[in-house]
Amino acid sequence: MAKKKPSKQRADFRKKHQGRVRKADLTRQFKSGDQDDLADAIQSERVSGKGDLTRRRTVTGTEAANEKPDSDTGDDVKSKDCELLSGRVISAHGLKSRVLGDDKTMYECAIRQVLKSLNIQQRGAVVAGDRVRFRAESPTDGMIEQIEPRRGIISRTSRGQQHILVANVDYLLIVASAAQPSLKPVLIDRFLLTAEQCELRPIILINKIDLVDPIALQPLIGAYASMGYRVLLTSASQGTNIDFLRGILRGNQTAVAGQSGVGKSSLLNAIQPGLGLAVREVSRDNDKGRHTTTASKLIPLDDGGAVFDTPGIRQFQLWDITAEEVAGLMPDLRPYVSGCRYPNCLHLSEDECAVKNAVADSRIDARRYDAYCHLLENDLML
Secondary structure, X not given: OOOOOOOEEEEEEEOOOOOOOXXXXXXXXXXXXXXXXXXXXXXXXOOOOOOOEEEEEEEEOHHHOOOOOOOOOHHHHHHHHHHEEEEEEEEEEOOEEEEEEOOOOEEEEEEOHHHHHOOOOEOOOOOEOOEEXXXXXXXXXEEEEEEOOOOOOEEEEEOOEEEEEEOOOOEEEXXXXXXXXXXXXXXXXXXXXXXXXXXXXXXXXXXOHHXXXXXXXXXXXXXXXXXXXXXXXXXXXXXXXXXXXXXXXXXXXXXXXXXXXXXXXXXXXXXXXXXXXXOOOOOOOOOOOOOOOOOOEEEEOOOOOEEEEOOOOOOOOOOOOOHHHHHHHOOOOHHHHOOOOOOOOOOOOOOOOHHHHHHHOOOXXXXXXXXXXXXXXXXXXX
């Protein structure tokens, strides 16, 4: 049985800053000598105005599904709703978004201004991975009318606003490099916190292991593995563990994130030959990567599922995570949080702190605790 579409109806909206209209019989009450009722009248009411309900809007919802639409708009609303197509945003850049329709047709879509107005707290109204409904204005062009509810979003703070990188994902593939550029555990920890907050399954991937001795990475790998995180060592140039990585990505929605130059595009080219993503060498002057991916892009895989190639990030600022929440989002610190003397303990300088005692007894890795302190003192508290 086909799912019943919500209908639309004309609804009254209360006028902004409009108080109750003054009663019309105030003069009659004054002449009749009814001073008590006159004293109770609200003095701030406006004399002029068209009443409480002065504006009407077309709204959509399940409550209106069983109601009969207005005779003058019902047929138009029904026909317009039938014209909308469904699809998924492949990439969003500037004023245009590439949308892959359910009919496998690619559309270049603009965004309705009302959708931009409703997303003033975010950098972009539409992001890669969004499920949208759009109106086809030509065989290749369209207009996005609706954005369906999101799940599994990855976002960061950018210029004081929420910057959503991708939406509707299941896995977060955190890509780091063993060398060129050097490994940054602090950045990995930030991505892990975001994955825990958004209830995503993270996978830590260390690329370019052909440039170092893998034995030197064992202490770090052991620390992450002891917390239940899957760690994979790869080499895009030599094909190390590429087949295993291809099996992990098969049938899943996976976001690939990491700093510039770690080899994200090279790994995707190795996973799906013929993809042809642009790659660049790491700068020899500062050992930093050069941006080749400028916007998040959804890439369907031939074996099923999809990956999101995200721009390289050198600094990942957390979004919507307070200092009090960080310890609870770290699996190695979480078991000891409830054992502290103070319920609002930040595990920095407080007395009788169970987390600091666990670090002293080597039950918590000292490097992880140092990363926790650095995050709180430099990013979330100052």
